[in-house]
Amino acid sequence: MDESTIQDVTERLEGREYIKGKNGKIFVLREFEITDLNTVVSINRRVLPENYPEFFFVEHYRSFPKAFIVSELDGKVVGYMMNRVEFGWSYIWKGKPTRKGHVISIGVLPEARRLGIAYNMMIRGMRAMKYFYGAEEVYLEVRVSNTPAINLYKKLNYKIVDLIRGYYHDGEDAYIMARPLDNL
């Protein structure tokens, strides 16, 4: 087995991953299961103005199951991160067609915030997009006023690569932020 094969195996994370949060409590990361659907839909409605019908979540689960991550704290699902992988022009290497991971939605309930849950879901989701689905970079849209999320992405080495005026239904602009999927 050569070195790249070894790395491939170790980074293909599946199942339950136990992580110590900033308050010393353990939280769990795992793949979404269909029985999580109602909880994830309700978290999405509680924490974000961008709400999707149930089938949208189910389609992402069916298409990219390893990259749909939930977090559990004290046995309850408190956060989710839903992703997909697309083919298109790179935001990083101009003019290069590439497989791009796309962070569709991420949210953590207010009572479970600032423990490192979103940060660790992002790492796991990015690894899944790279190692299971072949993405070479990852991008996302974020409201220009969403400082917590922008800080989270900056901490993960995302850079602002574009601005889309009036992207959201209320007219707010979006930054596109992106990073290569190396060093994961």
Ligand SMILES: CC(C)(COP(=O)(O)OP(=O)(O)OC[C@H]1O[C@@H](n2cnc3c(N)ncnc32)[C@H](O)[C@@H]1OP(=O)(O)O)[C@@H](O)C(=O)NCCC(=O)NCCS
């Ligand atoms: C953004 C969000 C997902 C962060 O979740 P979280 O689990 O609290 O984030 P983490 O604990 O992993 O924080 C990681 C880093 O993000 C940044 N961050 C998170 N919350 C922040 C806040 N309220 N203010 C400033 N920076 C913040 C910090 O850099 C933080 O690192 P630090 O705690 O070492 O300073 C959460 O606030 C949320 O669900 N917000 C509503 C939904 C949303 O905006 N989703 C993103 C849409 S693009």
